[in-house]
Amino acid sequence: xAKVLMKGNEALSEAAIKAGCTAFFGYPITPxxxxxxxxxxxxxxxxxxxxxxxxxxxxxNMVYGASAAGARVxxxxxxxxxxxxxxxxxxxxxxxxxxxxxxxxRAGPGLGGILPAQADYFQAVKGGGNGDYYTPVYAPNSVQExxxxxxxxxxxxxxxxxxxxxxxxxxxxxxxxxxxxxxxxRVKVDKELYATSGNSDKRKRNIVNxxxxxxxxxxxxxxxxxxxxxxxxxxxTLSEYDVPKDAEIVFCAYGVPSRIAKNAISLLKKEGISAxxxxxxxxxxFPEKDFLKLPKTVKAVLVTExxxxxxxxxxxxxxNGSIPAYHYGRVGGVVxxxxxxxxxxxxILKKGGKKK
Amino acid sequence: MATKVIYDKSKGLDEKPFHYCPGCGHGIVHKLxxxxxxxxxxxxxxxxxxxxxxxxxxxxxxxxxxxQAAHGRAPAVAIGLKKACPDKIVFxxxxxxxxxxxxxxxxxxxxxxxxxxxxxxxxxxxxxxxGGQMAPTTLxxxxxxxxxxxxxxxxxxxxxxxxxxxxxxxxxxYLERTSVHDFANIRKTKAAxxxxxxxxxxxxxxxxxxxxxxxxxGWGIAPIKAMDFVKEQMMPYYPLGxxxxxxxxxxxxxxxx
Amino acid sequence: xxxxxxxxxxxxxxxGGQGVLTVGQIVALLxxxxxxxxxxIPAYGAxxxxxxxxxxxxxxxxxxxxxxxxxxxxxxxxxNLPSLTRFEPLVKKGGKIxxxxxxxxxxxxxxxxxxxxVDATNISIALGSPKVQNMVMLGAYLKDHxxxxxxxxxxxxxxxxxxxxxxxxxxxxxxxxxxRE
Numbered sequence: 001x002a003k004v005l006m007k008g009n010e011a012l013s014e015a016a017i018k019a020g021c022t023a024f025f026g027y028p029i030t031p032x033x034x035x036x037x038x039x040x041x042x043x044x045x046x047x048x049x050x051x052x053x054x055x056x057x058x059x060x061n062m063v064y065g066a067s068a069a070g071a072r073v074x075x076x077x078x079x080x081x082x083x084x085x086x087x088x089x090x091x092x093x094x095x096x097x098x099x100x101x102x103x104x105x106r107a108g109p110g111l112g113g114i115l116p117a118q119a120d121y122f123q124a125v126k127g128g129g130n131g132d133y134y135t136p137v138y139a140p141n142s143v144q145e146x147x148x149x150x151x152x153x154x155x156x157x158x159x160x161x162x163x164x165x166x167x168x169x170x171x172x173x174x175x176x177x178x179x180x181x182x183x184x185x186r187v188k189v190d191k192e193l194y195a196t197s198g199n200s201d202k203r204k205r206n207i208v209n210x211x212x213x214x215x216x217x218x219x220x221x222x223x224x225x226x227x228x229x230x231x232x233x234x235x236x237t238l239s240e241y242d243v244p245k246d247a248e249i250v251f252c253a254y255g256v257p258s259r260i261a262k263n264a265i266s267l268l269k270k271e272g273i274s275a276x277x278x279x280x281x282x283x284x285x286f287p288e289k290d291f292l293k294l295p296k297t298v299k300a301v302l303v304t305e306x307x308x309x310x311x312x313x314x315x316x317x318x319x320n321g322s323i324p325a326y327h328y329g330r331v332g333g334v335v336x337x338x339x340x341x342x343x344x345x346x347x348i349l350k351k352g353g354k355k356k
Numbered sequence: 357m358a359t360k361v362i363y364d365k366s367k368g369l370d371e372k373p374f375h376y377c378p379g380c381g382h383g384i385v386h387k388l389x390x391x392x393x394x395x396x397x398x399x400x401x402x403x404x405x406x407x408x409x410x411x412x413x414x415x416x417x418x419x420x421x422x423x424q425a426a427h428g429r430a431p432a433v434a435i436g437l438k439k440a441c442p443d444k445i446v447f448x449x450x451x452x453x454x455x456x457x458x459x460x461x462x463x464x465x466x467x468x469x470x471x472x473x474x475x476x477x478x479x480x481x482x483x484x485x486x487g488g489q490m491a492p493t494t495l496x497x498x499x500x501x502x503x504x505x506x507x508x509x510x511x512x513x514x515x516x517x518x519x520x521x522x523x524x525x526x527x528x529x530y531l532e533r534t535s536v537h538d539f540a541n542i543r544k545t546k547a548a549x550x551x552x553x554x555x556x557x558x559x560x561x562x563x564x565x566x567x568x569x570x571x572x573x574g575w576g577i578a579p580i581k582a583m584d585f586v587k588e589q590m591m592p593y594y595p596l597g598x599x600x601x602x603x604x605x606x607x608x609x610x611x612x613x
Numbered sequence: 614x615x616x617x618x619x620x621x622x623x624x625x626x627x628x629g630g631q632g633v634l635t636v637g638q639i640v641a642l643l644x645x646x647x648x649x650x651x652x653x654i655p656a657y658g659a660x661x662x663x664x665x666x667x668x669x670x671x672x673x674x675x676x677x678x679x680x681x682x683x684x685x686x687x688x689x690x691x692x693n694l695p696s697l698t699r700f701e702p703l704v705k706k707g708g709k710i711x712x713x714x715x716x717x718x719x720x721x722x723x724x725x726x727x728x729x730x731v732d733a734t735n736i737s738i739a740l741g742s743p744k745v746q747n748m749v750m751l752g753a754y755l756k757d758h759x760x761x762x763x764x765x766x767x768x769x770x771x772x773x774x775x776x777x778x779x780x781x782x783x784x785x786x787x788x789x790x791x792x793r794e
Contacts, residue, residue, distance in 0.1 A: 003645065004772075005638065005641055005642050005645055005651070005653070005772075022440070023436075023439055023440060025436065049439040049440070051435070051439065051469075053432065053465075054461050054462070054464075054465035054468075055461060057429065057432075057461075057462075058429065058432040058461065058462050058465065059432075061425065061426060061429035061432035061433050061436065061462070062432045062433070062435055062436035062439070063436060064423075064425070064426075064429075064432075064433050064436060065405070065423065065425075065432065065433035065434060065435065065436020065437040065438075065439075065440070066436035066437065066439055066440040067436070068423045068433070068436070068437060069403070069436070069437045069440035069441050069444075070440065071439075071440035073436075073440070087426055087429075088426065088429070091425075091426050095424070171654060171680060171681070174654055174655055175652055175653060175654035175680045176638065176641060176652065176653040176654070177651065177652050177653075177677075177680075178645050178650075178651060196403050196421035196422060196423050196437065197403075197421065197440075197441055197444070198400075198401045198402060198403045198420070198421055198437075198441050198443075198444030198445070198446075199400075199401070199421070200399075200400050200401075200419075200420050200421050201400035201401070205419065205420055205421050205422070206421050206422075207415050207416075207421070207422045207423070207424075208422070208423040208424065209415060209422075209423070209424040210424065211412060211413075211424050256679070256680070259676065259677065259678045259679055259680075260678055260679040262676060262678050263678030263679060266678075335679070335681060335683075337679070337683055337684070338678060338679060
């Protein structure tokens with residue numbers, strides 16, 4: 001298939017269809033509207049399910065129902081809408097149901113604004129729902145990568161029976177880039193082992209449930225889930241590690257801001273400063289190991305994110321005090337420029353990477 | 357001498373014993389649903405959706421696939437299931453806190469879309485599981501753990517009439533209110549449940565049966581008195597009957613104010 | 614035949630309804646036909662303040678960093694005065710400003726950039742449709758991109774507008790031709 005120019009939101013929607021997603025449930029919110037708009041047309045054309053729900057809360061619970069029945073299913077929203085979905089995400093995790101959730105993030109808190117922001121790292125990675133759970137979180141930085149990760153997300157969701165999220169910053173959702181949709185083989189899972197698909201004439205009846213009133217029973221359920229989380233950490237962590245052997249400073253950024261960091265690295269190179277990049281592609285699991293293999297020449301890690309400082313907490317945990325980490329962010333929908341973060345890197349290096 | 361079975365537990369019910377309190381109406385309605393599913397020959401292709409409330413464990417009792425839903429979200433979960441398997445029978449079983457309070461939006465919009473699903477709605481005028489708090493359906497003057505002086509119109513408004521409300525939603529198809537306070541009404545309730553499931557089997561759209569049901573423990577009265585309470589206190593305010601049939605209004609809202 | 618080879622950072626701006634976003638997409642599609650790395654991003658939300666709708670297009674070969682052309686503009690296509698006022702200062706020294714003289718009466722004041730005035734709205738009216746003023750502006754941009762011949766332009770227009778819009782192709786091609794003259 002030749003490359004076509006597609007908007008991020010539309011490309012990832014088409015990728016979902018190519019991934020075998022048979023049902024979409026959503027609710028309008030900017031800046032993700034291209035996803036339901038695109039899918040309302042395409043799902044109908046393909047004879048698949050599209051429902052505009054009465055709320056984000058209803059939409060995620062429809063996802064819960066369709067996933068319980070064994071369907072490959074997705075929803076999309078933006079930050080405040082994802083906040084409303086947290087109840088459902090917790091239930092999906094508790095009942096161990098797979099699904100794909102796409103958040104085209106915007107600036108907050110509250111109604112905030114519709115401009116691009118990364119203020120929902122915590123929301124996606126640390127979970128807003130109740131209980132001990134994680135969801136794998138993908139953070140693409142190009143339209144092509146977004147579609148590749150949609151395919152992966154559906155497979156990971158099915159394989160580990162977990163909701164999977166994708167964070168798309170507003171820029172990536174709105175921008176057009178050349179893309180080629182290459183769906184990998186679909187992971188093979190026998191959903192009749194757990195799905196409430198109304199086939200109890202052919203097997204014992206199935207129950208989808210997150211309730212367990214016995215303390216020891218629920219403890220065991222939690223441990224089982226966390227054993228799977230360990231497998232996910234081991235097998236599904238993704239990152240881009242581009243650190244020269246003589247790097248003095250290393251940027252850490254995800255999504256489109258990682259591309260801005262690449263521009264900054266080029267600017268610094270022109271001035272004779274060697275800089276590198278660690279780009280988490282999965283925000284959970286976080287690519288902790290990348291931070292342990294940094295060369296001795298690295299004096300500081302600069303976390304550039306469109307937030308007041310969220311991912312930096314995971315960076316500091318990964319570094320465990322070995323190298324100082326700094327944060328530079330713009331918020332409210334303001335996007336930093338390459339020269340702006342390059343200057344910040346120089347300021348930090350001037351101080352020898354020591355605390356300001 | 358050969359023994360003769362004159363009464364048996366429905367095949368539509370699991371072997372698990374009910375956890376419900378003595379005199380509770382849930383057990384009666386569970387049995388009716390189970391019998392109807394067997395009689396209609398759809399038990400094996402049915403998926404139940406349990407609410408949060410006293411009937412949270414309903415999935416344990418119906419002998420078919422079952423999903424437990426978040427509080428109030430059962431109609432949304434139900435349409436998710438139905439969209440994924442349109443040839444199966446999907447019903448949600450919900451109490452008045454679940455359906456008429458926290459899940460109002462999901463309920464109204466299931467009717468609004470004309471979802472081809474069925475809701476069995478237990479109206480017992482109280483929150484049972486959490487310890488007898490006031491529900492939207494609690495009667496004026498009725499004392500509960502959160503209306504210790506009796507529900508007042510001034511602070512809480514008048515109790516919500518769900519079938520009357522949903523009758524006004526253009527896409528609702530079949531709505532009936534029944535009661536399980538005596539044998540005659542239990543039989544009528546079974547007929548209503550059967551009609552609701554038949555509506556779904558025929559692909560006609562949204563069906564719901566609101567069932568007035570006793571909660572002696574929540575109300576703090578003896579089981580027999582609870583049956584009388586349904587008849588004497590609830591039925592005048594919540595008149596029984598078919599409110600919508602075949603998509604047409606059949607009965608306008610009546611009862612005491 | 615010559616191929617697209619310049620790196621370009623382009624900003625296209627005008628009133629909503631003047632077709633500026635479409636021009637941006639067509640520019641990106643044309644360079645994509647020559648296997649360049651391209652990106653297109655519209656301004657949305659607060660960035661649209663001041664009565665302009667606009668987009669950024671980047672053409673290069675390696676990985677595109679930030680897709681927003683916030684500074685160092687190589688080519689500015691200004692369809693109205695607010696656009697010119699806002700983006701003229703951000704054009705790179707030696708860059709190019711193509712502006713719509715039909716409705717912008719104050720010419721750009723920069724002396725360190727190439728300035729091209731196009732009577733786009735009037736030309737499109739003369740062609741019979743003010744809707745194609747964006748294509749006249751596109752034509753002006755394509756004047757020094759002669760490697761995009763009519764065949765490839767037609768192909769890209771069909772990709773953008775769909776096969777159903779084939780009957781609209783001739784007037785769009787004429788508008789582009791007028792802008793190129």
